[in-house]
Amino acid sequence: MLRRILCGVSAATLLLSAGAAMAQDFSAERISEEIRTISADDFLGRYPGTEGEKKTLDWLQARYEAMGMEPGGPNGQWLQPIDLKRYTPVADSASASWTGPDGTVHALQAGTDIILRAATNDGQARVKNAGLVFAGYGIHAPERSWDDYGDIDVRGKVVIVLSGEPTAEGVTERFNGAYPTAYNNGWYKADEAFRRGAVGIITLMPVAATDAGWLRMGQFNNRQRTLSPGAADLEFSGAINHDLGAQWAAAAGLDMATLSDTATGEFKAKALTGVTLSVAAAETIDTLRTHNLLARITGTEQPDETIVFSAHWDHVGVGSDHVSEVSTTTDNIYNGAWDNASGTVGILEMARQLKAAPAPKRTIVFAHMAAEEMGLLGAYGYVANPVYPLETTVADINIDMLPLSAPTRDLPIFGKGQNTLEDKLQVLAEAEGRYVTDDGQPEQGFYTRSDHFPFVRAGVPALMTWHGVDLDEGGTEVGKPAYDAKFRADYHKVSDEWSADWDLRSAVENLTLLYRLALDLANGDEWPTWKPTSEFGSTRALSDGARQ
Template structure:
């Protein structure tokens, strides 16, 4: 009898706990006022390294202290410093030449024949007589039965690759069709070449030397670049036009028809025998220190296992150079109310609601990432130096630009088909009569463009919800038109300012689903997984033992 009584009490406690966990009360008005505050002119566009950063981080810390949350950064601090190295080419310092099998040296004109950047490690490149290898698209994708590399040895050599990924109709089914995969990105090609021992990567542009686009890109090649934390430590990267590439191929007796095979799936990397490349380049380096802010709710029984909610706090500052004086004659402050004061406020509101629920078994971290607008750099900084081991990070749930509409039947996500988090979300959405869709904009390449992606690259399952356009009132026709108009009018423009007219009902709908998903993960023992054809599954597999 006593055993049955205690069993019933335990069951009742579990029911009550679940009830408390789901008794959230997301406030559209509170979210709106938080957005209004941190996107005001006073914050001057929240650019990293400015007074706007200091004010934003101070405001965030005050919110979490008021909730009673613990600092989640390194060494029990609120902030995680992220050191960003910025590289600027030294004028006239780039010298490049190639040597053919007959020993003749051919000078390459920077900006005309070749473009070179030494924006890695110490900002200096000094490569003499390096061999050349043409590696097609530079893709090694066993899960897609694709391998451009074969068994060639590229240690100490310079690898030449095509941009993008295969587009021939016969093979696009191996990739994601209209949605580009990670293999299309330059960072992937550099990482793969570096992993194999290459000292440099050159992208072959399939245009002649006098192509206007090629010449225009040369004008921008000397702009300052910020190195992505954790990026491949190559000596240099660069690009060549078709004319330079064909001259190298001819010298090495490589048939130009080889280019027609790169989309077949049968191509294997080819050495340009007898042709070598020499490059010298130098760049000055300065350092910008910015900060991620992290707050944490420690788990009760498995605190070493972590769910992360993330959003970037930064925007693009004031004026074209981000740090201009505020104009007295025109609006030159990029307030970033939608992008991403809205996501920042959404994470703070998420923390308020989860802090009011019973503490979960696993830990939950609320991460406000820096320098997203500079290339996801705060998130990459975290991924390169994680405060909590990535092997036991259950998932990242990222919010960037809350939807501004009435309720929708759909909940869009980036990277549909990648991992099982979308399946978990689909079950929760179905309970409310909603469905999961892709982002409907494959041309944007959204999956690689927000702070979930550095986690993805390290193998951590991640989810980012986007804007539903199938409105309960008006359907897709009305919803898509409204989205297109809003994005076209305000994205990355000074007009992205808070408005009392914003409809945040869809935002509250999405936040509520993400709240349920996060607590389901935090109170369970499941580990989301990558789907069989995902390019990120193999990375996660290497740390399987940590999750046993």
């Protein structure tokens, strides 16, 4: 069958450089049985900080010990502790007012006029008479010839931004068309404002003060929020409606027309001269301790250069609050067999195969990340306090939900067009009669939603493969509806349970290609790079000297 015939000089070179790449023996039966084990009811949905976490990590450690693997965590341990700060607003503690150029103070009703959170630092926000700057989308993207800030100084001020990224015809291609870039996200805007010295950030919502959606935002603003490790340490974040924004602009003598031309790339940030904002808010803090588990194979020649395989071990626990008692009458355990017992076991199986291969020149780390379902928090915790320097981390290869289908011709990845890892994968895929494509679901924003992404934000080239739909037999006409139905039926539902009927042949094919990619990286001296249009290349470039 042509699908299985290796072809092309570049493919042959890549496979030969990977040494014993063909010696692997990924087992669908073993993968299935291990998924069945850690997605069983007695693992209680694998929620961080519960008995389900302990049972999961004990099970993983035992498997790695049986392989003869080395502990890969800090100080020769298996576990990396991750302390997650959870913030809850203190009732009636939030207050705000603004002062106009004439000195008149205007009180604001927190939760109605303005929404405030102090979920950073010590949970105490105190800002007095800070100047305001409207920065459009709050985007500085030189690789896309876009700079909302210009040369304005925002140190000690509050930055006001629009949500999302430009969507006007003529500029969308600067921002990956239908696929959102990192600039679309609130964390990016907060990071950029903090980097420039701002004390707070406010999102301007394009709705009236009476809008039902706006009022709901205020009503639900008291929910507990968990801070991502390494997040921007602003005094506060918040949101205002269009009506209040218009009042501030008018008070500053600005024509709203000059503030609305934000989608062309010509706009530059403007100070709201004479208008200041005062804010106070308080939040209680409690800490949830969870753990990443890391194992490693130490490189024989370049041990300080690291390839990381990652997958999250956690799911969402039991019941709507994650920690309910197990029901005796209904199924309330979120077993998370597909998401992400499958990826967890995929990493374990990858480790098993790589351990059986000749020892690599570079170090390979197998990282089982905590609290992905809470916002990639275990991976963010690792990146904020890396066990292996990020500057000499060659790549992260992430697995989140193995494909459950017969073999496919397509090999989707998240973030296509970002870095050269996909080019290497394309060579390997072509040798098998397959092709690399994007994930086909731009509305999902998948690139920012799994554990590869904290590495990406830190500048480390990363790759995550996804579920193919172009079946060898039946094509997309059969494969796409089957995938869509499976995703709708089981994603984050109690029905996400192991089944003996799962077809793991596509999973084995993908794992085999990633195995070959890993050996090529681990036995070479190449450093994957970001492509010129990537928003993450400039971050990686800051540490170029460490990779000379």
